[in-house]
Amino acid sequence: MFNYAVRRILQSIPILFIVLTLVFLIVRILPGDPAVAALGDYASKEAVNALREKMGLNAPLWLQYIRFISDLFRGDFGISAITGYPVSTQIIRVLPYTLELTFSAILLGYIFGVPLGISAAIRRNTFIDYFNRIFSLIGLSVPAFYLGILLILVFSIKFPLFPVVGGGDITNLSDNLRHLFLPALSLALIMTAYITRMTRSSILDILREDYVRTARSKGVADRIVLYKHVLRNALIPIVALGGLYAVVLIGSSVMVEIVFSRPGLGKLMVGAIKQRDYTTLQSVMVLYTVIVVVINLVTDLVYKLIDPRIKYD
């Protein structure tokens, strides 16, 4: 297993490199000159050119690329031409908010989704099952930002229980959680819907298998059949597909951050695009893709861990 993990991690590196290159290229084909964006439309040509020189934009593309990669490895994300602050400072300030939002949503999705899916599967075609399926379907159809707005309407405006905007003080736990609750709920409800659905269909598929029928006809108690045979096998596709959906959820988290005006990478990214702050945009996109590659990696490793049929060659 350890060898496989190392190999898998090494495999991710070339992918990461290509993804970084893609980010580099995308940012450079965006319209508009970052120097003009920083200085304004009425700046003199000399001033613009001086800033371009300083930002390294007049250098040939391959040189910019080499600087980009080497800077990244030294952890130097550059200085934003718009705000004047180092990008890494901005990112470090908002990263915890994004991380706690996405991971709590993913976690809650599994914690609630799997049991709900199991109960729907074993009580098939009963009221509980139909109820679950309707809720799951609605949960999959609702855009995350709309759900956020509805939650604000009910829990912040109608009944002033939770703050509407902001992220709160990250060091103060209760303040942090109060600001985290509604945004995380918006994402978690959708993740739960997705996991419930997948769990239900995965378990139903397994229940049809011969080995389950054999175990039950042997007289093994239903509960033991469920835990020993069904769940272990059902979890495999749930983990794999859940990891895939986690990536979608990262996209949705951008919307939720905007709706709740919550500090985070998403808000930083959208702001960077609007202000043509390409230094910040570049770094934020790099970070997002790194998170995705890590999630894919973890998903793959967990998947291999729980599937007893895989041999680690």
Add this chain to the structure above:
Amino acid sequence: MPTEMTQRQRMWSAFMRNRTALVGGVLALLVVLVAIFAPFISPFDPLEQDSYFRLMGGSSKHWLGTDDFGRDVLSRIIWGSRVSLLIGAISVALGMLAGTAMGMVAGYFRGKLESLIMRSVDILMCFPDLILAIAVTAALGSNLFNLIITIGIVMTPRFARLAHGSLLSLKESEYVLAAQAIGVKAPRIIVRHIFPNIFGELLVAGTLWIGVAIRLEANLAFIGLGVQPPTPTWGNMIREGVDVLINAPGISVYSGLSILITILSFNLLGDGIRDMIDPKLRGE
């Protein structure tokens, strides 16, 4: 009087018996009809402003109220359906075309070509949908045509993966081997023998992913990267509604509800079609 039902009749009867699919199909049809006949059923001109009646709630004149410029919300929602459905349907069609072609070619010819295509797909899928869409929109611009291209680009890798996987599983089937044995050329095999068998899966995926495309468009519009105002789109309307959320929640609520119902109908329809064509499930 025929006593045996044809394949088509059996599938249609299964569809009718599947109530959720029926509901989805009817709802989706309704939304499409609303979009097509918008000029005829819209009570007001969606751009017509009425300064005396701003931010009114529902009334007999304006069923869903008016927005900050005095424009009728119901009319704007009706016209907004055009943008969402147009972008949703055409971008998925484009993605299906491009992605399926790529996936099938990769799966059939294997080797270096397959590596190149599927690795590119893997790389593209390292970007969350929305983030890729935002980046490409920022590069191409946010008008209707370019939005369709953008979302089409985002949908392409999904179809490529689906087509690739399906083709791989069918490639060793007997009828394919037989066709190869008698000397049928590769393009003909792909088009005439393999494609009809993966068409069902593609149809299900396409229907379900129209919902994804519509949601992406709404997301972009909400950020301000969608079709620009004053054109009514559901995402735009939610954004404008948020500013007046306390006084006139209806604007955001109703336009969001339209998105929800539309995506829901395509999800129901897609599920229904999937149940229909899966022979394992039809027996139950």
